[in-house]
Amino acid sequence: MLESFPYYLSLIVAIVLLIMLANKIKVAYPVLLVIAGLLISFIPGIPTMHIDPELIFLIFLPPLLYEAAWGISWKELWRWRRIITSFAFVVVFLTAMSVAFVANHFIPGFSLVLGFLLGGIVSPPDAVSAGAILKFVKVPKRMSSILEGESLLNDSSSLIIFRFALIAVATGQFVWYEAALSFSWMLIGGVGIGLVIGWIFMKVHQYLPTDTNMDIVLTMVTPYIMYLSAEELHSSGVLAVVSGGLFLSNKRHLFLSSTSRLRGVNVWESLCFILNGLVFMLIGLDLPEITAGLEGVSISSAIGYGVLITVVLIVGRILSAYGAVMITLIARNFITVADTRNPGYKVPFILGWTGMRGVVSLAAALSIPLHLPDGAAFPQRNLILFITFIVILLTLLIQGLTLPYLIRKIQIPNLDETLSEEEVYHTIRIQLAENALIHLKTHYSEQLSNQPVLQQMARKWEQNMAIADNELMAEECKLVYLDILNQQRQWLIQKNNDEKTLDEEIIRKHLRYLDMEEEKLSFL
Structure with missing residues (x-):
């Protein structure tokens, strides 16, 4: 063996x-x-x-x-x-x-x-x-x-x-x-x-x-x-x-x-x-x-x-x-x-x-x-x-x-869907953002008025509702964002090499976050 x-x-x-x-x-x-x-x-x-x-x-x-x-x-x-x-x-x-x-x-x-x-x-x-x-x-x-x-x-x-x-x-x-x-x-x-x-x-x-x-x-x-x-x-x-x-x-x-x-x-x-x-x-x-x-x-x-x-x-x-x-x-x-x-x-x-x-x-x-x-x-x-x-x-x-x-x-006819999978996906994405906003404003209105982080989240959902489908799927935007993520990775790696006393685990956490951001591109 x-x-x-x-x-x-x-x-x-x-x-x-x-x-x-x-x-x-x-x-x-x-x-x-x-x-x-x-x-x-x-x-x-x-x-x-x-x-x-x-x-x-x-x-x-x-x-x-x-x-x-x-x-x-x-x-x-x-x-x-x-x-x-x-x-x-x-x-x-x-x-x-x-x-x-x-x-x-x-x-x-x-x-x-x-x-x-x-x-x-x-x-x-x-x-x-x-x-x-x-x-x-x-x-x-x-x-x-x-x-x-x-x-x-x-x-x-x-x-x-x-x-x-x-x-x-x-x-x-x-x-x-x-x-x-x-x-x-x-x-x-x-x-x-x-x-x-x-x-x-x-x-x-x-x-x-x-x-x-x-x-x-x-x-x-x-x-x-x-x-x-x-x-x-x-x-x-x-x-x-x-x-x-x-x-x-x-x-x-x-x-x-x-x-x-x-x-x-x-x-x-x-x-x-x-x-x-x-x-x-x-x-x-x-x-x-x-x-x-x-x-x-x-x-x-x-x-x-x-x-x-x-x-x-x-x-x-x-x-x-x-x-x-x-x-x-x-x-x-x-x-x-x-x-x-x-x-x-x-x-x-x-x-x-x-x-x-x-x-x-x-x-x-x-x-x-x-x-x-x-x-x-x-x-x-x-x-x-x-x-x-x-x-x-x-x-x-x-x-x-x-x-x-x-x-x-x-060329098999599609008897089920009138919209493409991408169109259905982004329609639900907009509805999901709308649902989140309604829930936030209904149940957490006081916190929304006092917490800047919640206000930022609300603005993000509002933007998701406002952006058109073709803008969400623009390949040019994805390529620009991907280039920015790669630049951030290089900056983090260089910072880790330059600062000898910096805890590398902190750098790795940031790198994992960038990996997750890149993975999210396939859902945008």
Whole structure:
């Protein structure tokens, strides 16, 4: 392990450089990392990478899901709950069923149960891939909300299908009523466990004397405790993390200080940045291990099977997207739906094209045991693993590289907003200043007349209300202010060097204040 440490360290540096390159050439970084991992794996003398599925499920998955749950809007999730749950559960099940029948019919030696096992593995799209791609193009808020919401839930539904199929292969039987009870417990128990543990941690933050560092550490251990607790009770650890994360996200202003919230965001963004980079690099690096276990079938035939399953997944998701729109248009006649307008053919197609697969699929395939309980080799394990790899690679390359072009070419109509995001932001900024002035003059009129500092604050809010939007956003003003801040930094550093007895910590406080002022420029 210690001998390989320089290799792993160089991988992290390579990941950072490759993501920088991806941002430069405007390509989604998961695509570039997988390709780079493939190329590195062919270099002679490179250590063979072995991915332990427990490493993915336990180390990587809980924090990534938890961070995604903190980032999503509960309001948007609830607004689009019907289409999100249909994609996360119904579409995942239909996808797994489609893969099962196709694999059973076209791949020699594949039973229907093995087909469902493969379907459960490859059915969930990867949220990180779609999110990385959508960074470079503008899509309506409703689409990003649906994709984010689906990604939170589809991993749990696909892993449930995978577990039941795995049990059926191992035991040779499938008892439907036992499966129904187990499925219900995984759903209800997972959500319940996540909410209970989330509530406990919220109370810990509220009533124990924590500081900022303790708050951040507690947020980092929370998803692991949720996941492990649910898995120990044979429930869904993924649903526990998602439900608990959503609960705590909506209560964050009740139990976390402003300092903890601000610093926590920085820590979590850095952590998830490197975790996401590592998992996609590992996918490419794992190719030698995957191909080494492929026996009894030629590489060309295995690639053909992978292409076939990929086509089924892409076509099935696009058809499901159009089907979801049709059902919504029919259902609006009987129930209240989030939007009664017809989105046309563009939105469902793009929604269907965002079906890139990722590391959860590979981890599920790797977690298939080598042997059955009776000691026999697990049937078709290596072929399932290879097909999963081909599916991930092709969906990332084909859909990942073409999605930005299609979004720009199709020009999806925005059915929600009549104003731009910047216009809405500055409108609320003016209303916020007006609200502050009213509160100040209503409740603190005496202090306002006696305190110069409060008078200065009131004048600032009045100026915010008076300045037009285009003046607030003037880039020229931002550049001038940025130059002044840099000049102040140089002055502080020079003063610190010249005055030997001056406490440097005082200078650092002023420098931190200038950093915060510069950060505020992105909100002006």
